[in-house]
Amino acid sequence: MTRATRAVINWANLRHNYQLARQHSAGKALAVVKADGYGHGLENCARALGDADGFAVACVDEAVRLREAGIKRSILVLQGAYNREEWLIASQLGLQLVVHHEQQLQHAEAENLPNLVPVWLKINTGMNRVGVFPEQAKACVERIQQHSQLQLVSVMTHFANADTGQPEDVAAPMALLQQVADELPGIQLSACNSAAILGDNGLADDISRPGIMLYGSSPMLQQSAAELGLKSVMNLQSEVISIHAVKQGDAVGYGGDWVAQRDTTLAVVAIGYGDGYPRHAPSGTPVMVAGVECPLAGRVSMDMITVDITDHPQCEQLQVGAEVQLWGDQLDVDRIASAAGTIAYELFCQLTPRVKRVACE
Numbered sequence: 001m002t003r004a005t006r007a008v009i010n011w012a013n014l015r016h017n018y019q020l021a022r023q024h025s026a027g028k029a030l031a032v033v034k035a036d037g038y039g040h041g042l043e044n045c046a047r048a049l050g051d052a053d054g055f056a057v058a059c060v061d062e063a064v065r066l067r068e069a070g071i072k073r074s075i076l077v078l079q080g081a082y083n084r085e086e087w088l089i090a091s092q093l094g095l096q097l098v099v100h101h102e103q104q105l106q107h108a109e110a111e112n113l114p115n116l117v118p119v120w121l122k123i124n125t126g127m128n129r130v131g132v133f134p135e136q137a138k139a140c141v142e143r144i145q146q147h148s149q150l151q152l153v154s155v156m157t158h159f160a161n162a163d164t165g166q167p168e169d170v171a172a173p174m175a176l177l178q179q180v181a182d183e184l185p186g187i188q189l190s191a192c193n194s195a196a197i198l199g200d201n202g203l204a205d206d207i208s209r210p211g212i213m214l215y216g217s218s219p220m221l222q223q224s225a226a227e228l229g230l231k232s233v234m235n236l237q238s239e240v241i242s243i244h245a246v247k248q249g250d251a252v253g254y255g256g257d258w259v260a261q262r263d264t265t266l267a268v269v270a271i272g273y274g275d276g277y278p279r280h281a282p283s284g285t286p287v288m289v290a291g292v293e294c295p296l297a298g299r300v301s302m303d304m305i306t307v308d309i310t311d312h313p314q315c316e317q318l319q320v321g322a323e324v325q326l327w328g329d330q331l332d333v334d335r336i337a338s339a340a341g342t343i344a345y346e347l348f349c350q351l352t353p354r355v356k357r358v359a360c361e
Contacts, residue, residue: 115164
């Protein structure tokens, strides 16, 4: 018998969320599938979104995987080329590259590129992570335009605070990007991430880049995924492998952090931080046991968690093998992330290979 811990991936819901992103975007929408499709599977995400306007990944290695999987649509590499060799690969495979610092242009100029490489120039509008400053943009544009095998197709930026939903948190960065674009007639703008796409902020760009919203997690601080019309793509599931009773005063788990305040029935579930379930999820974190929300009890172990099922309506009838959902369509992943002091991005991305991914339409 195989271990029941699995991530059931609903591709229809992924497509639903992409269509929602496209409906809220003023122009095209590139599906961001970096980090192995946020833990959902890079190649399978791209195949499921076969009608997407294109894809965005973090690095050339991820883009190569998509091309090797037969994905022919446009692919944007968000971190651009790390070296001369990656410029050559991009030229050979028809990839589009972000340029965010001057040394990347040096690499391009030093390489004999066989084919045209579309380039997106990233502008630092206040996040201060990567991107050229607005006053440096003109010189970078001139270098791109002087290179016979580079074609500037877009100027782009990334918002630091779009998740607040407040127009003032995106207005100033967008204005800086627009200033650069005004000097480049016909250039396309790309700025909107998931939060900017769904926020009521008056923004409009030519190419949006939806990421976390595709996977059913809310990008907004004050709105849930359900409120935004998003559907859960991943159901993280396992099952009960043991049920036993403890007495009032008994401690449970490593460190004895959780102590029964009454005679308690516990269910042991086959999942732990070895699967990517967050080790720092505290007691009380919700877990769905046979369709009923129950609290986590005690520390998360590598392979198991314990759940207090005393108040479950079918407590006396529950048996080994009862289905458990850790997050998904019954339990918003953002609730688990909040309880564990993290974000859904990390929960999705840290799932380990021993969690089987199972397709579901």
